Amino acid sequence: GKGEHRHFMAKEIFEQPQVMGDTLNAMFNPAERTITLPDLGMDLKDISRVTLIGCGTASLAASVAKYWIEHVARVPVEVDVASEFRYRCPPLPEGGVALFISQSGETADTLAALRYAKSQGQRVIGVVNVPESTIAREADAVLPTLAGPEIGVAATKTFVSQLMVLACFSLALAEARGAVAPDRVAALSAALAEVPSRAVEVLNHDKRIRDIAADLAEARDVLYLGRGTSYPLALEGALKLKEISYIHAEGYAAGEMKHGPIALIDETVPVIVIAPSDGLFEKTASNVQEVVARGGRVVLFSDAAGIARMGDTALYAIEMPAVDPFVTPLLYALPIQLLAYHIAVHKGTDVDQPRNLAKSVTVE
Numbered sequence: 495g496k497g498e499h500r501h502f503m504a505k506e507i508f509e510q511p512q513v514m515g516d517t518l519n520a521m522f523n524p525a526e527r528t529i530t531l532p533d534l535g536m537d538l539k540d541i542s543r544v545t546l547i548g549c550g551t552a553s554l555a556a557s558v559a560k561y562w563i564e565h566v567a568r569v570p571v572e573v574d575v576a577s578e579f580r581y582r583c584p585p586l587p588e589g590g591v592a593l594f595i596s597q598s599g600e601t602a603d604t605l606a607a608l609r610y611a612k613s614q615g616q617r618v619i620g621v622v623n624v625p626e627s628t629i630a631r632e633a634d635a636v637l638p639t640l641a642g643p644e645i646g647v648a649a650t651k652t653f654v655s656q657l658m659v660l661a662c663f664s665l666a667l668a669e670a671r672g673a674v675a676p677d678r679v680a681a682l683s684a685a686l687a688e689v690p691s692r693a694v695e696v697l698n699h700d701k702r703i704r705d706i707a708a709d710l711a712e713a714r715d716v717l718y719l720g721r722g723t724s725y726p727l728a729l730e731g732a733l734k735l736k737e738i739s740y741i742h743a744e745g746y747a748a749g750e751m752k753h754g755p756i757a758l759i760d761e762t763v764p765v766i767v768i769a770p771s772d773g774l775f776e777k778t779a780s781n782v783q784e785v786v787a788r789g790g791r792v793v794l795f796s797d798a799a800g801i802a803r804m805g806d807t808a809l810y811a812i813e814m815p816a817v818d819p820f821v822t823p824l825l826y827a828l829p830i831q832l833l834a835y836h837i838a839v840h841k842g843t844d845v846d847q848p849r850n851l852a853k854s855v856t857v858e
């Protein structure tokens with residue numbers, strides 16, 4: 495059941511500290527601060543190239559992981575949505591590994607993409623939530639997301655579990671390749687281990703986000719901006735909002751604003767800014783100045799330092815915990831889900847069963 499919650503989506507959002515912990519604990523040894531993946535039937539240090547494929551939210555988890563893997567493991571990564579990948583018939587290199595990310599493990603395009611990669615001699619790994627699914631069966635190995643059943647059509651807890659698995663994969667790859675110093679791997683593992691308790695703090699913003707949502711619910715269009723790993727989160731925020739509230743929303747890399755989308759900005763367009771104070775913060779801050787100068791109403795998600803620097807330009811600011819930039823996607827995913835959820839509830843749409851959508855897309 496839904497427990498104390500009105501919708502499965504709310505229940506699943508609030509389960510996230512738990513499922514992130516469960517997913518991590520299956521791979522993480524807290525005493526030694528080391529990550530051990532299930533046997534993938536291959537030596538991680540031989541991986542010269544990674545392909546990450548999914549649909550919808552799963553493809554956005556893949557996009558976050560591209561930044562992680564390239565940054566910490568220094569292995570080139572290609573990301574694509576399954577429906578494009580499968581018909582593009584891309585040449586795939588010897589020694590490549592391809593990860594197929596899917597909550598259901600039954601998505602038709604993702605399965606077809608897996609079969610293509612297998613036919614091209616790739617080692618294929620399923621990142622799935624349903625252990626007896628077709629993708630789990632056909633993959634050479636499985637990295638399970640231990641989120642439990644997800645009933646809401648909108649992916650929430652399975653997204654953060656996918657991120658957790660992919661973060662661990664990135665660190666294990668980095669370690670195997672000697673791409674980062676061992677103490678850095680230990681520091682990043684420790685930052686991951688802290689995520690579940692920090693996530694509890696983030697969920698305490700629920701009521702505040704509900705109030706902000708009430709103010710945004712009349713918007714016709716909403717923009718989401720971010721850089722680095724916050725860019726795919728901007729895309730995910732926009733997807734979540736469209737899917738359950740039917741408000742038109744778009745995510746952009748903040749640096750792309752002046753290449754077109756800034757023309758959309760006026761007082762009627764809320765702009766959701768995902769900007770932890772990482773190495774890209776100042777760049778995002780100057781994009782936000784340009785938005786504010788054109789009357790944009792900014793909702794800022796940042797930490798104390800970021801809010802001190804940029805908060806007065808925002809209509810609303812939500813203070814996130816200060817954490818290592820590596821783990822920010824796992825935490826910033828939560829308030830953007832809550833924002834979409836509360837806007838949809840305010841509008842009175844069917845949050846758990848949005849129109850035109852199916853939980854599992856088994857036809858292409």
Ligand code: M6R
Nearest residue numbers: 550551552596597598601648649
């Ligand atoms: O079961 P899958 O993870 O393969 O599903 C992929 C997408 O259909 C799914 O993530 C969809 O985008 C969600 N409804 C988004 O919330």
